Amino acid sequence: MGRTTFLRAASLLLLCALGGCLKREDSARIAVAVPLTGDLSVEGQGVRRAVELAVAQARESGALAFPIEVVAFDDRADPETAVKAARLILADPRVVGVIGHFTSGCSIAAAPVYAQGSLAMLAPVATNPRLTRAQSEPGWPGPRNVFRLTTTDEVQGAAAAEFARYRLKLRRFAIIHDDTPYGQGLSEEFRKRFLREGGRAVLFEGISIGDRDFRPLLERVRREAPDGVYFGGLYPEFGLLLRQARKLGLKAVFIGGDAAMTAGLFAAAKDAAEGVYCTSPGGPLELMPGAEKFIAAYAQRYPEAEIGRYDCFGYDAAGVLLQALRHTGPVSGPGRAQVIEVLRGVRHRGVLGTTTFDAKGDTHLRTVGVFRAYKGKFIPARG
Numbered sequence: 021m022g023r024t025t026f027l028r029a030a031s032l033l034l035l036c037a038l039g040g041c042l043k044r045e046d047s048a049r050i051a052v053a054v055p056l057t058g059d060l061s062v063e064g065q066g067v068r069r070a071v072e073l074a075v076a077q078a079r080e081s082g083a084l085a086f087p088i089e090v091v092a093f094d095d096r097a098d099p100e101t102a103v104k105a106a107r108l109i110l111a112d113p114r115v116v117g118v119i120g121h122f123t124s125g126c127s128i129a130a131a132p133v134y135a136q137g138s139l140a141m142l143a144p145v146a147t148n149p150r151l152t153r154a155q156s157e158p159g160w161p162g163p164r165n166v167f168r169l170t171t172t173d174e175v176q177g178a179a180a181a182e183f184a185r186y187r188l189k190l191r192r193f194a195i196i197h198d199d200t201p202y203g204q205g206l207s208e209e210f211r212k213r214f215l216r217e218g219g220r221a222v223l224f225e226g227i228s229i230g231d232r233d234f235r236p237l238l239e240r241v242r243r244e245a246p247d248g249v250y251f252g253g254l255y256p257e258f259g260l261l262l263r264q265a266r267k268l269g270l271k272a273v274f275i276g277g278d279a280a281m282t283a284g285l286f287a288a289a290k291d292a293a294e295g296v297y298c299t300s301p302g303g304p305l306e307l308m309p310g311a312e313k314f315i316a317a318y319a320q321r322y323p324e325a326e327i328g329r330y331d332c333f334g335y336d337a338a339g340v341l342l343q344a345l346r347h348t349g350p351v352s353g354p355g356r357a358q359v360i361e362v363l364r365g366v367r368h369r370g371v372l373g374t375t376t377f378d379a380k381g382d383t384h385l386r387t388v389g390v391f392r393a394y395k396g397k398f399i400p401a402r403g
Contacts, residue, residue: 047087048350050075050341051109052334053102053120053130056094059256063282064122066328067144068092071119073321074338084342086350091115095126102126106133113352117142117341117359119334123279124148124202127166131155135162138357142341144333147173147278147301148205152380165360167340167381169333169372170301171388173202177209179388180250180275180299183401185217187390188273188297190248192220194241196261198253199226206277207252214250222246227257234261238268248273255280259288266292273297281329286396296393297401302372303389304400305332310371336370343368 052071054064072090079088093109095102102121109115110133117140121127127146131154134141143151149172155164184190193214197207204226211221222244225237238261241249249265249272251258258280265274274296276285281298289296305311305327314335318327344362351358368375376384391398 047089047114048116048345049089049091049112049114050338051091051093051112051115051118051120053093053095053105053109053118053126054122055097056092058096059254059284060097060122062284063328063330064094064097066325066331067119067122067334069322069325070318070331070334071338073318074335074342076321077317078342084346088116088345088350093120095121095130097123097126099125099129102130103133106130110134110137110139115139116345116348116351116356119144119337119341121146122330123200124151124205125200127151128154128201131166132161135160135165138162138354138360139165140341140344140356140359140363141166142337142363143168143170144337145170145278145301145330146202147171147176148201149174150201150205152382155381163357163360164381167363167377169337169340169375169383171386172382173206173209175386176277176299176301176388177206178213179390180277181210181213181217181219183297183299183390184248184250184273184275185214185219187401188248190219190273192222192244192246193248193250194223194244194246194272195221195225195250195252196223196237196241197226197251198229198257200229200253202279203253203277205252207250210250210252227253229254229257231257232260234264235268238265238270241265241272242268242270246272248275250274251276251280253277253279255282255285256288259285259290259293262289262292262296275299278329281391281398283326286393293393294395298391298393298398300329300389300391301387302332302385303387304391305329305371308332308371309373310369314371332371336368336372336375339370340366340368340375
């Protein structure tokens with residue numbers, strides 16, 4: 021037995037003696053906290069399926085020397101519900117890590133709850149920079165426990181602004197956001213970079229989730245005569261905004277973020293979605309480094325389900341956590357902190373590429389793709 025293996029085994033024995041390990045016959049649990057009902061349920065259910073696929077593959081391959089299962093929690097894309105779900109997850113001693121939440125608002129609200137119990141949180145798609153920055157602020161209630169699989173609004177917003185300015189040659193933008201940590205944060209990053217590159221923001225305005233009549237706002241936009249409109253928010257509001265804008269005869273180019281880039285946008289916007297641009301971390305799925313095997317395995321396990329845009333992030337989040345658990349074993353209580361320590365130095369080769377994390381817990385992978393709506397699908401944009 022090598023020195024590293026001996027030390028790892030010794031530390032595991034010590035943790036078990038202190039109540040930090042589950043019994044080998046007990047099933048460890050990976051919690052998945054995503055919206056399983058509501059407007060984002062399609063995306064949340066897709067992430068859940070992807071996590072279950074990764075765990076099933078680990079069981080079938082014998083990669084783990086202990087039983088493990090997935091338990092799903094519905095946060096309804098609501099921060100208050102997310103906190104309640106986080107408390108339930110933390111109270112279960114069999115949970116060794118959580119994959120979630122889906123939105124930035126839910127993730128920011130739930131992360132400190134998990135930190136109180138030294139429980140690792142792997143955020144597959146939450147993009148607001150505050151999620152990881154908050155861990156370095158005074159009053160953070162535990163260790164830095166958040167690990168983000170996607171790149172941040174700082175990167176995505178800047179990529180959208182540069183595409184608008186240099187590829188589309190646009191100079192004047194009206195910027196609209198949904199007043200959430202995700203939507204407003206992404207819009208602010210777009211504005212910051214667009215102004216830096218010599219563009220002009222003629223309007224910066226927030227709406228509320230659930231709003232349905234955008235005509236007064238769009239009349240203001242029309243008076244400003246922008247050549248582009250940027251929207252930071254979710255697809256239901258973006259879809260209605262697009263339909264009403266086209267009815268008013270607004271000819272501007274529309275650009276949205278990753279939360280707008282779903283099949284639901286076509287249902288919400290109808291024909292008004294045609295030609296809309298959206299950015300999304302990671303680029304096209306079929307061009308990702310580990311896509312081929314993932315796509316085949318997903319289709320085999322879920323023949324009736326279409327792979328969602330975010331499923332690969334959930335799959336890799338599960339892969340990262342499972343890789344850490346191969347080192348720590350089935351931990352609980354004080355042993356949960358061991359998972360966090362291993363995750364800091366993890367190097368996981370998955371669908372997205374090779375995932376590693378910086379000191380804040382953010383991924384080093386920073387690819388952002390730009391897509392265009394074309395005949396009911398999103399295809400890579402050519403400018």
